[in-house]
Amino acid sequence: MCGIFGIVKAEKTPVAEQVLAGLKVLEYRGYDSWGVAVAVGEKIQVSKQIGKIGAAKVTDLPDSTVGLGHTRWATHGGVTQANAHPHLDCTGTVVVVHNGIITNYQSLKIELQTAGHQFKSETDSEVMAHLIEVELATGVLLPIAVRQAFLKLEGQNALVVFQADGQQLVAVRQGSPLVIGLGRDQQWLASDPAALVGQAERIIYLEDGELAVLSPQQVTISSVETGKKRPLRSEALNWTPQALDKGKFAHFMLKEIQEQPAILEQVAAVGGLALAPVAEAIRQADQVFLLGCGSAGFAAAIGAHWLRTLAQIPVQAVVASEFDTVMPLVTAKTVILALSQSGETMDVLVPVTAAKAKGARLVAITNVIGSSLARLADLTVPLLAGPEQAVATTKAFTSKLAHLALLAELMSGQLETGQIAVRTASQEMAAMLTPENLAQAEIFAQSLKTAEHLYVIGRGTSGLLSAEVALKFKETAYLHAESLAAGELKHGTLALIEPGIPCLVLASETEVTASLSAAAEITARGGRVIWLGPTPEATTKIPGEVPFNFQPAGLLSGLPQLIAMQLTAYYLALIKKIDPDKPRNLAKSVTVG
Incomplete structure (x- = not known):
């Protein structure tokens, strides 16, 4: 879910701006809130906000050699500035970002609070900052403190940490993804290689149960369980910046x-x-x-x-x-x-x-x-x-x-x-992507702007594809849409058909006959039948709207119909002033169970 991006380099630069640029690429992983942290002398300075990044700037953060950022999809704790990452320990010298769920965080939090630690958020993630603080107090170095703290966690988690007076990032993974970008006098960490495109030419995927230490000149990876180091195995990052634009x-x-x-x-x-x-x-x-x-x-x-x-x-x-x-x-x-x-x-x-x-x-x-x-x-x-x-x-x-x-x-x-x-x-x-069909999709979307419900039916492949069509309208345009096999309509859902309710009938050239009776049932109740498929003969038997002209396409006949509905859902989102790229409450890579 959440997106993590970090940089460590030899020279001070505006790393906060570089981190923010990386977070923008990762924002599809969560956009409830975001934050960036940089090392400033012996302290850490943090800037974090709720909502999408948009045109936000972090120019108020000073130049530094290390920076760490996070874009959040909320699980534990509401969407508030306090719950946004990064999180600090009590001393303000250790900062943590986290992707995953610490399933035993409540018992750990109670122990820490009993010992006097003050929590500023409702998240499970903040627990890790205080656990590391406890380990550091024993005199161990940061990588050892992170390892010992991480071994106390249960669940699927990825964490990245830095200390104000150190020039390294420490990352650990169990379940949630992390990838390392290799550079000269600088190294990167991210939740997804996409955020490293145009920066690192080679990458290393961190495996489950591994801990990585990144300094400007080198990277080491070891087992969390045993501490044993393993050889680095890198691979080329072949995506181009244009693919992400x-x-x-x-x-x-x-x-x-x-x-x-x-x-x-x-x-x-x-x-x-x-x-x-x-x-x-x-x-x-x-x-x-x-x-x-x-x-x-x-x-x-x-x-x-x-x-x-x-x-x-x-x-x-x-x-x-x-x-x-x-x-x-x-x-x-x-x-x-x-x-x-x-x-x-x-x-x-x-x-x-x-x-x-x-x-x-x-x-x-x-x-x-x-x-x-x-x-x-x-x-x-x-x-x-x-x-x-x-x-x-x-x-x-x-x-x-x-x-x-x-x-x-x-x-x-x-x-x-x-x-x-x-x-x-x-x-x-x-x-289907001609200017005429794009315009038609926008017109068809306009006809759905006041609809509260949408039904999508079909038989065979079309019946199965109807679920994806319905989902596009739900997640993109926030329109309640329900899909079902055409033959199942009369077994309960027909009770919901009222005059004017739009009903999409998906039908390839071999499936239209099987959907005619369902279309007739909808028409008899005053429903709005909309034919999608290379089926002009169907409209002579059961009248209905035909917003698009499809040609037979064999086994994959449903794909031209699907692209027409993708476009319609997209334009309906715009009509409703919804961001089609980032629907509310969702994230693209669902890395929690």
């Missing part, structure tokens, strides 16, 4: 929507190479699970549907946070395909780690090759989508579907058919 677009969401056709072309060209060993692993398995959270979970459901119907493989999709309900079935002959844009989603990492402990093989389908999920996996399929900054996923979701379509066709002996389907979808998605 909005360019000509007003928002990242609009930019990422427009990038989807080109991404699908790339997947069609090279995606099959990474999928060949995955197909072989599935053939050797006794059982196969697909899992993910949110949009990734919806992609998993669609992928399982394709593997069952096209390749006749009995695959089960499971919501990652509920995977414990099927964990008793996992054996050494199980293959798990885990979908995660960031590769850091805790609700995914926890069950797949447990499954691997039982001998299961893990396939990571992720957008970040160096992520925790990718490093844990036996096989990795890169999404090839590039950095995704908007909290609401667009291009990573469609890339997942493209890869899963290729996998299903590959396993049915029809890889070329799958490649053609992905290319066709790419072309039809590009056709």
Whole structure:
């Protein structure tokens, strides 16, 4: 969730401004509050505020050789300035930023308060500052104090610390991600490599149970448990600054929507190479699970549907946070395909780690090759989508579907058919991005601006895709949207259909007949039927609105419909004066369980 960024360097510079720039890149991880700390002589100066960073400045903070910042997604304690990070100890000489949840913080806090420590926030994070203070009082150096304090914590946590009179950053990780950027006479720390683009050329991913000490000239990494140092293994950071810039677009969401056709072309060209060993692993398995959270979970459901119907493989999709309900079935002959844009989603990492402990093989389908999920996996399929900054996923979701379509066709002996389907979808998605269709999406969004509810129905693939369409309206435009299989409408939800309520009917050329009766049921109750699909004949049987003109696109017919609804949700957010990149209460990389 939260974003961490730190710098340590040999010469004094405006590090606070550099830290703030890094936090802006990481703000998708949380934007309830933010803060920056720098060393000033024998004390630490902190500036922190609630809300998004926006055009904020930290020019009031002096030059320094070390700086540390944090952007928060609130878990323990409300959204207040006192609860914003960084947090100080009682002496004001130790500062901590934290990502994760310290599950035993209450008992630790009581012990510290009994010993006389004064707390200024409601957070679990502040506990660590005082624990380190206690250890430092025994005369040990900061890395040892951090190690000994961290061993008292329970939960999944990443922490970065510095001391006012020292010229080093100390970082420790268990569960929540941290990556080190290597430089000459300066080093960086961040929650995500994206924040290091344009600065560090090589990076090191900190592993679970490791402690890193960064000074301007060197980095050391050791085991938290034993203190034993390990060799440094760095890798190139190949992303470009342009990939993290909005360019000509007003928002990242609009930019990422427009990038989807080109991404699908790339997947069609090279995606099959990474999928060949995955197909072989599935053939050797006794059982196969697909899992993910949110949009990734919806992609998993669609992928399982394709593997069952096209390749006749009995695959089960499971919501990652509920995977414990099927964990008793996992054996050494199980293959798990885990979908995660960031590769850091805790609700995914926890069950797949447990499954691997039982001998299961893990396939990571992720957008970040160096992520925790990718490093844990036996096989990795890169999404090839590039950095995704908007909290609401667009291009990573469609890339997942493209890869899963290729996998299903590959396993049915029809890889070329799958490649053609992905290319066709790419072309039809590009056709939806003409100025005329962008204008039409804005007009359609205007027609929804007073709606309080939206229903999205479909059959087969369209029925499963309806969940992602509904989610886009919920998370981007704060419109209550409910998805369901068209045949289920009459089994309860029809009671909610009133005159004028908009109902989207998703239907490919092969699915429209199955949705006609549901559309008729909506029309009979005065609902507003909106057809989405290459189905002009449907409107002659059940009248309804046809806001977009779609062409048949085969297996991936739903993707042109999806991009039209992504655009509509985006414009509806603008109409409602909502920031589509940073919806309230959400964060992109959910690293807490």
